[in-house]
Amino acid sequence: MHELVKELFLRKFDNPILSKLTDAAILEARDKRLAFTTDSYVVRPLFFPGGDIGKLAICGTVNDLSVVGARPLFISCGLIIEEGLDYSTLELIAESMREAAELARVKVVTGDLKVVEKGSADKLFINTSGIGGIDDGIQLSTKRIEAGDRIIINGPIASHGVSVLSSREGFDFESRIESDLAPLNDLISTALCASDQIKFMRDPTRGGLATTLNEMASASEFGIMIEETDIPVDDDVKGVCELLGFDPLYIGNEGKVVIVVGPEDVEKVCECMRAHELGRNAQIIGEVVAGPKQKVCMKTLIGGTRIVDMLVGDQLPRIC
Amino acid sequence: MHELVKELFLRKFDNPILSKLTDAAILEARDKRLAFTTDSYVVRPLFFPGGDIGKLAICGTVNDLSVVGARPLFISCGLIIEEGLDYSTLELIAESMREAAELARVKVVTGDLKVVEKGSADKLFINTSGIGGIDDGIQLSTKRIEAGDRIIINGPIASHGVSVLSSREGFDFESRIESDLAPLNDLISTALCASDQIKFMRDPTRGGLATTLNEMASASEFGIMIEETDIPVDDDVKGVCELLGFDPLYIGNEGKVVIVVGPEDVEKVCECMRAHELGRNAQIIGEVVAGPKQKVCMKTLIGGTRIVDMLVGDQLPRIC
Numbered sequence: 001m002h003e004l005v006k007e008l009f010l011r012k013f014d015n016p017i018l019s020k021l022t023d024a025a026i027l028e029a030r031d032k033r034l035a036f037t038t039d040s041y042v043v044r045p046l047f048f049p050g051g052d053i054g055k056l057a058i059c060g061t062v063n064d065l066s067v068v069g070a071r072p073l074f075i076s077c078g079l080i081i082e083e084g085l086d087y088s089t090l091e092l093i094a095e096s097m098r099e100a101a102e103l104a105r106v107k108v109v110t111g112d113l114k115v116v117e118k119g120s121a122d123k124l125f126i127n128t129s130g131i132g133g134i135d136d137g138i139q140l141s142t143k144r145i146e147a148g149d150r151i152i153i154n155g156p157i158a159s160h161g162v163s164v165l166s167s168r169e170g171f172d173f174e175s176r177i178e179s180d181l182a183p184l185n186d187l188i189s190t191a192l193c194a195s196d197q198i199k200f201m202r203d204p205t206r207g208g209l210a211t212t213l214n215e216m217a218s219a220s221e222f223g224i225m226i227e228e229t230d231i232p233v234d235d236d237v238k239g240v241c242e243l244l245g246f247d248p249l250y251i252g253n254e255g256k257v258v259i260v261v262g263p264e265d266v267e268k269v270c271e272c273m274r275a276h277e278l279g280r281n282a283q284i285i286g287e288v289v290a291g292p293k294q295k296v297c298m299k300t301l302i303g304g305t306r307i308v309d310m311l312v313g314d315q316l317p318r319i320c
Numbered sequence: 321m322h323e324l325v326k327e328l329f330l331r332k333f334d335n336p337i338l339s340k341l342t343d344a345a346i347l348e349a350r351d352k353r354l355a356f357t358t359d360s361y362v363v364r365p366l367f368f369p370g371g372d373i374g375k376l377a378i379c380g381t382v383n384d385l386s387v388v389g390a391r392p393l394f395i396s397c398g399l400i401i402e403e404g405l406d407y408s409t410l411e412l413i414a415e416s417m418r419e420a421a422e423l424a425r426v427k428v429v430t431g432d433l434k435v436v437e438k439g440s441a442d443k444l445f446i447n448t449s450g451i452g453g454i455d456d457g458i459q460l461s462t463k464r465i466e467a468g469d470r471i472i473i474n475g476p477i478a479s480h481g482v483s484v485l486s487s488r489e490g491f492d493f494e495s496r497i498e499s500d501l502a503p504l505n506d507l508i509s510t511a512l513c514a515s516d517q518i519k520f521m522r523d524p525t526r527g528g529l530a531t532t533l534n535e536m537a538s539a540s541e542f543g544i545m546i547e548e549t550d551i552p553v554d555d556d557v558k559g560v561c562e563l564l565g566f567d568p569l570y571i572g573n574e575g576k577v578v579i580v581v582g583p584e585d586v587e588k589v590c591e592c593m594r595a596h597e598l599g600r601n602a603q604i605i606g607e608v609v610a611g612p613k614q615k616v617c618m619k620t621l622i623g624g625t626r627i628v629d630m631l632v633g634d635q636l637p638r639i640c
Contacts, residue, residue, distance in 0.1 A: 023384040023522060024357035024452065029349050037344035038396035038449055039432045042440075064343040076358035078447045080400075112359045112447075116638060120362075120442035127398045127432075129358055129449035132344065202343060318436060 005081065005090055006113055012098040013077070013108035025109035027074055031133030035070035037061060038129040044318045046089065046123055048167040050159075050179030051254075053126055054093035056320060058100035058108075059183045059254060060205070061130040066185040067201040067257060069140045069192060070132025072104060077111040078127035083118045093124070104183035106130070138192065142219035144199035149288040150266040151224065152259045154187060154273055155180065155281040156232035157209050161251035162240050164319045175236045180255035187278045188257060194272040197262030204256050205320060207311055210249040212258050213286075213296045214310045224296045226286030226308070250311050252319050260288065325401065325410055326433055332418040333397070333428035345429035347394055351453030355390035357381060358449040364638045366409065366443055368487040370479075370499030371574075373446055374413035376640060378420035378428075379503045379574060380525070381450040386505040387521040387577060389460045389512060390452025392424060397431040398447035403438045413444070424503035426450070458512065462539035464519035469608040470586040471544065472579045474507060474593055475500065475601040476552035477529050481571035482560050484639045495556045500575035507598045508577060514592040517582030524576050525640060527631055530569040532578050533606075533616045534630045544616045546606030546628070570631050572639050580608065 010018065017025045041057045051059075058075065065072040077097070081090070101108055163179040165171075184203065192198055204212035209231070217224045233241075233248045241248050255278065261269050266284060273279030289297075296308040330338065337345045361377045371379075378395065385392040397417070401410070421428055483499040485491075504523065512518055524532035529551070537544045553561075553568045561568045575598065581589050586604060593599030606618075616628040 022388050024355035024388045024390060024450070026388060026454065027354045027356055029352060029354045032349060034347045034349045034451075035344035036347055036394055036396060036451060037430050038398045038447065040398040040400050040434050040447060042400060042434045042436050044440075068342050068344045068346060070344060074356055076356060076449050078358045078360040078398075078449075080360050080362060080445055110357050114360050114362045114445075114638075116362050116442060119439070120364075121445075122436060122440035125400055125434075125441075125445070127358065127360060127447035127449075129396050129398075129447075130344070131354075131356060131451065134346065318434075 002113065002115055004087065008090060008094050009111060012094045015107050015109065017107065017109040027109065033134040035065045035068045035132040035134055037064040038127065039064065040125060040127040041320060042125050042318050043164060043320055044122060045168055046093065048164045048179055049176050050163055051181040052093055052096050053124060054097035055100045055181055056254060057126040057128040058097050058104060059181055060320060061128040062104045062106060062183040062185050063203045065130050065132035066188040067203050069138040070134045071189065072106045072130055072132045072185050074131045075101065075106050075108045076129045077108050079113045080121050080125040081115045082121040082123050083115055085123050100183060104185055140200050142200050142216060145220040145222060145260055145288055147222050147288050147290045148263050149199055149260050150263055150284050151286045152261060152270060152282055153285050154257055154279040156234045157253055157256060158233060158237050158241065158248035158251035160254040161316055161319050162237050165316065166240065177236055177240065180253055182255035182278055184255065184257050184278060187273060187276045190276055191259060191269050191273055195261060195265035195269050197265040198259055198269065199262065200260045202258055204258055205252050205254060208250040208252055209258065210308045211311055213308065216260065217294045217296050221293060223289045223292050223294065224286060225289045226298045228298050228300045230283055230285045232281055232283050249308060252316065254320065322433065322435055324407065328410060328414050329431060332414045335427050335429065337427065337429040353454040355385045355388045355452040355454055357384040358447065359384065360445060360447040361640060362445050362638050363484060363640055364442060365488055366413065368484045368499055369496050370483055371501040372413055372416050373444060374417035375420045375501055376574060377446040377448040378417050378424060379501055380640060381448040382424040382426060382503040382505050383523045385450050385452035386508040387523050389458040390454045391509065392426045392450055392452045392505050394451045395421065395426050395428045396449045397428050399433045400441050400445040401435050402441040402443050403435055405443050420503060424505055460520050462520050462536060465540040465542060465580055465608055467542050467608050467610045468583050469519055469580050470583055470604050471606045472581060472590060472602055473605050474577055474599040476554045477573055477576060478553060478557050478561065478568035478571035480574040481636055481639050482557050485636065486560065497556055497560060500573055502575035502598050504575065504577050504598060507593060507596045510596055511579060511589050511593055515581060515585035515589050517585040518579055518589065519582065520580045522578055524578055525572050525574060528570040528572055529578065530628045531631055533628065536580065537614045537616050541613060543609045543612045543614065544606060545609045546616065546618045548618050548620045550603055550605045552601055552603050569628060572636065574640065
C-alpha cells in the first residue's frame with residue numbers, strides 16, 4: 001500500500017526535481033526574497049461541492065504565498081493516511097492536487113507519507129508547505145495602511161464554509177452551494193501589476209472576513225469602516241446562513257482576497273480584477289478610517305453603525 | 321485552547337520573522353541553490369528515551385537538509401492536535417523543539433495549528449518542512465559514486481527504533497536504550513569542509529542502514545560490499561534485537577549519516593568526524609564495488625557473503 005501510494009503521487013506530480021527522490025529537493029533560487037508558509041488540512045468530509053482536501057491543500061498554500069506578494073513556486077506534500085483508506089479515494093485526491101498545481105503553475109517537489117493505524121487519524125490529513133519568490137519593489141505591509149485607503153474583496157463571501165458544513169451534515173438544500181476554492185495567484189499578480197498602491201492583502205479563510213478585517217485593523221494604527229450593503233453574499237448562501245444562525249462575515253472562504261489599496265488607484269484595481277474570472281464580482285466594501293482605532297465598524301442596512309468584533313470562542317471546526 | 325497553544329509556540333520560537341505573523345514568512349535568500357524538504361512525524365509514544373516528537377520533528381528535517389549538503393536555515397511547524405491533549409504535554413514538546421532548533425541553529429519562521437475532535441488523531445502529529453542553503457561547489461549525487469569509494473557511518477546503529485519500540489511496548493530491559501536522535505548539520509558540515517571527495521550522503525532512518533545502502537546501490541551503477549564485523553551496534557541494542565527477532569540493519573536511526581567518500585580522503589574524513597561529539601565512533605563499514613551491480617552484499621562474521629535485501633513488507637510502524 002505504502003509503495004503504491006508513493007508511486008501514485010510521484011506519477012501525478014512528475015517533475016525532474018521530485019523524481020530525483022533525494023532527502024531534500026534541490027531548487028534554483030533566483031529571488032532575493034522568498035516567502036515560506038505551511039498549512040495542515042484536516043477538512044471533513046474529504047470531498048465537498050467545489051473541491052476536496054487535495055485541491056484545498058494546493059490552493060490554500062498557493063493563496064498564503066500570493067497574499068504576501070509572492071509568486072508561488074514550489075510545494076511540499078506530507079500525507080498522513082489512516083490505514084484502510086480506499087486507494088480509489090487517494091487517486092481522486094492526487095488527481096485533483098495535480099490539476100490544482102497545474103492551474104496555479106506550482107511544482108510539488110518533495111513529499112512524505114505516513115500511514116497510521118485505523119482509529120489513529122480521520123482518513124487523511126495533508127500538510128502542504130510552499131516557497132514563493134517576491135519581486136523587487138513589492139512591499140506589502142500593514143505599516144503602509146493609511147486612513148482613506150479602500151478595501152476591496154474579489155467576490156461573494158462564505159460559500160466555502162457553508163459548502164463544507166452542508167456536505168458534512170448532509171443537509172439537502174434546494175441549491176447546491178459550491179465552495180469558492182481557487183488558486184488566487186494569477187488574480188493577485190494581475191492586481192499587483194496594475195497598481196503600486198496596494199498596501200496589504202490577506203485571504204479571509206478561517207474566521208471569515210470579520211476576522212481578517214480585525215487582524216488588519218489590529219496591526220495598523222487605524223480603524224476600518226465597512227458598508228453592509230456593499231458586502232457581496234450570494235442569496236443561497238445568505239439563506240442557509242439565516243437558517244442555521246450563522247453570520248456570513250465569520251464563515252471561512254478559500255477563494256477570496258481582501259485588498260487594501262490607496263484611494264487614487266482603487267477604481268483601476270477593481271477594473272483590472274473584474275476583468276479576471278476570479279474577480280468578476282470584485283467590490284469596494286469599505287475604507288480605512290482614523291478611528292475608532294483598531295476596530296472594525298459596519299454601517300448596517302438599516303442605517304446604524306455596529307462594531308464587528310473578533311469571534312469569541314470556537315470557530316467552525318475542520319472546514320480547512 | 322487554540323489561542324493558548326498558538327501563544328506557547330510563538331513564545332518558544334520567538335524571532336522577528338515569525339512574530340510578524342504574516343500568511344507566509346518573508347525570508348532573505350543569499351544562496352543560489354536551496355534545499356526543501358518535508359516530513360510528518362507520527363511517532364508513538366510521544367516521549368521515548370533520548371527524545372520526543374518535538375525534538376524528532378526538528379532534528380529529522382535538519383538532517384534531511386544536511387545530507388543533501390545544505391545548511392539548514394528555516395523550519396515550518398504544522399501541528400495537528402487531538403482535542404483533550406494536556407497543555408503540559410504540549411509545553412514539554414514545544415520546549416524540546418525550541419532546544420533542538422537552538423542546537424541546530426535553525427529558525428522556526430512559520431506555523432499552523434489544527435485541532436481535531438477526540439478520536440480523529442492520536443494525540444499529536446507534527447509536520448516540519450525546511451529550507452536550507454547550499455554552498456557553491458557542493459555537489460552530492462549518486463552519479464559521483466565509483467567503485468573503490470568507501471562507506472562511513474558516524475556511530476552504532478538501531479538505537480532509535482529499539483528505544484521507541486521498547487517504550488511503546490513497555491518492555492522493562494535492564495539497560496534503558498536511548499535514541500540516537502540528534503541534529504547532524506554540524507557534524508556533516510565539518511566533514512564536507514574536510515574533503516571534496518564526499519560523493520553522497522543519506523541518513524538511514526526508516527528501514528535502517530540496509531534500506532539506505534540498497535537505495536544508494538540502486539541509484540548507482542555499482543554494488544556495495546559491507547563487513548558485518550565493522551558495523552557498529554551497541555551490545556544492549558544487539559541484545560534487544562536478538563530477543564525480539566529484529567535485524568539491527570533494518571531498524572531506523574535518527575542521528576546517523578552514511579557517507580560515501582573517495583578512498584584517498586576516507587581516513588581524513590573519519591578522523592575529522594571522530595573529533596566531533598556525534599562522530600566519535602565513526603567507522604568505515606564497507607566499499608563500493610564493481611558488482612554485483614545495484615546489490616548490497618555483506619561479508620558475515622563466519623566468513624560467508626550474503627545479499628542484504630530491501631525490506632519486503634511493512635517496516636516498523638510509527639517510529640518517526
